[in-house]
Amino acid sequence: MKITYKKSGVDIHSMDAFKGGIKSLVRKSFRPEVLKDIGGFGSFFRFSQNKFKDPVLVSSADGVGTKLKIASLVDKHDTVGIDAVAMNVNDILCTGAEPLFFLDYIAFSKLDSRRLSDIVKGVNLGCLQSGCSLIGGETAQMPGMYAAGEYDIAGFCVGVVERNKIIDGAKISCGDVIIGLESNGLHSNGFSLVRKALTVAELKRMSSELLKPTRIYVKPVLSLLHLPITGVSHITGGAFYDKIRRILPGNVDAVIRKDSWAVPKIFKLIQNKGNIDDKEMYHTLNMGIGMVLMVKPAAAEAVISGLAKFNLKSRVIGEIIKGKQEVVIG
Numbered sequence: 001m002k003i004t005y006k007k008s009g010v011d012i013h014s015m016d017a018f019k020g021g022i023k024s025l026v027r028k029s030f031r032p033e034v035l036k037d038i039g040g041f042g043s044f045f046r047f048s049q050n051k052f053k054d055p056v057l058v059s060s061a062d063g064v065g066t067k068l069k070i071a072s073l074v075d076k077h078d079t080v081g082i083d084a085v086a087m088n089v090n091d092i093l094c095t096g097a098e099p100l101f102f103l104d105y106i107a108f109s110k111l112d113s114r115r116l117s118d119i120v121k122g123v124n125l126g127c128l129q130s131g132c133s134l135i136g137g138e139t140a141q142m143p144g145m146y147a148a149g150e151y152d153i154a155g156f157c158v159g160v161v162e163r164n165k166i167i168d169g170a171k172i173s174c175g176d177v178i179i180g181l182e183s184n185g186l187h188s189n190g191f192s193l194v195r196k197a198l199t200v201a202e203l204k205r206m207s208s209e210l211l212k213p214t215r216i217y218v219k220p221v222l223s224l225l226h227l228p229i230t231g232v233s234h235i236t237g238g239a240f241y242d243k244i245r246r247i248l249p250g251n252v253d254a255v256i257r258k259d260s261w262a263v264p265k266i267f268k269l270i271q272n273k274g275n276i277d278d279k280e281m282y283h284t285l286n287m288g289i290g291m292v293l294m295v296k297p298a299a300a301e302a303v304i305s306g307l308a309k310f311n312l313k314s315r316v317i318g319e320i321i322k323g324k325q326e327v328v329i330g
Contacts, residue, residue: 025120029127029134033100043136045101047160054163058097062087063154066191070203070210072150077115079213080153081122082129083188086214087236088157089130090291093218094232094247096167096225097159099130104137108151111141119153122213130218132157169247169294171230172320176294178254179303180261180317181220183290185212189236190285197274209266217291220310224293224303231294235286242283244292244327253323254294256282257330260317264288282329294320 027037035044047055064083071080081104089099104123106116116139127134137155146152161167186194194210195203203210221232231247244254258278267287270276281287295303300316307314 025124029124029132031100031131031133034133034135038134038136040136043101043103045133045135045158052160052162055160056097056163056166058092058095058159058161059157060088060091061154061156062091063152064188066195067186067188067211068150068152069195070191070207073200074204074207074211075115075149076207076211077118078122079211081119081124082126082213082216083122084153084155085123085126085130085132085157086216087188088155089126089132089159089216089218090214090234091236092157092159093221094167094234095159095161096165096232097161098222099132099157099159099218101133101135101158102127103135103156105140105154105156106137106151107140107142107145107153109141109143109146109148112149115149115151119151123153123155126213126216129216132159132218165225167225167229167232169231170249172247172249172252172294173230174252174320174322175297176230176320177297177300177316178256178318178320179293179295179300179314180289181217181291181293181307182215182313183235183264183286183288184215185209185264185266187214187236187286187290190239193274193276193280193284194270197270197276202273206266206269215290217312220307220312221291221293223310224306227299227302227306228296229293229299229303230296233292235290235292237284239284239286240282240289240329241327245325247294248320248325248327250325251322252320253326253328254318255321255328255330256318258282258287258317261288261315279329289317292317
């Protein structure tokens with residue numbers, strides 16, 4: 001019997017049919033700068049030179065991590081695409097950049113059109129939420145690489161910021177306040193710890209909470225960049241300690257008051273079930289705060305009210321003091 005690529009586990013014709021079927025969906029995220037449809041050897045995005053004086057491109061690549069294990073466990077895949085976009089656009093937002101376009105990478109052992117369609121719908125929705133165009137990507141069939149029903153998804157995003165408006169934390173100084181922006185649950189990091197703390201039965205029972213998509217902060221925060229925001233940090237892997245420290249100048253500390261917001265119940269449940277200490281929790285999970293902004297005190301009220309216009313809750317959760325580039329949580 002002759003061997004074919006299809007018999008080896010790769011169905012090119014079905015994959016081509018799938019790609020053709022999603023073109024109308026993906027077009028919904030296209031900005032005017034997108035020049036070509038998806039499906040070519042490269043993706044075309046015409047840079048709007050008249051809009052910027054001294055533009056700097058900002059890029060990011062990130063994935064969803066082991067949150068995908070929960071999605072596969074309960075066969076629910078319509079939100080992880082949003083996570084893939086959020087992890088990237090929220091990161092470049094920390095520099096003050098506006099996301100322009102996004103490319104995804106989805107890898108699996110065997111084509112499942114229903115599952116793949118749900119994933120791409122989520123990616124497209126994330127792009128719509130962030131004003132970012134989904135202009136291409138890769139769907140890789142790799143028989144034997146993943147267990148039945150499992151897959152991986154990651155993404156790559158490019159944005160732009162005026163050079164003189166880059167936010168890099170250099171202007172953070174003593175007296176700045178730290179404003180915490182409410183998360184939408186666990187977002188998309190720390191799931192290896194979560195899966196260790198909870199039983200399979202508990203993961204299934206709590207899957208709707210665990211699979212809540214990462215909140216996308218792009219439009220609310222971009223609307224406030226005319227205000228004196230000196231630093232932005234996306235609270236993901238490494239959480240408060242690592243992600244805030246990386247933007248601090250060497251002569252200040254960030255003091256976070258953990259009693260300044262109500263930690264959602266899901267985090268307390270994970271902590272209790274896993275017998276996890278406080279420092280580990282705040283070093284791994286967002287604890288209900290998905291992003292923090294360092295702001296000059298006089299602008300704090302304007303920032304909080306501006307975020308509220310997007311139905312995004314926020315509050316002052318700490319301040320910047322003289323120090324040695326440390327994060328203190330107490």
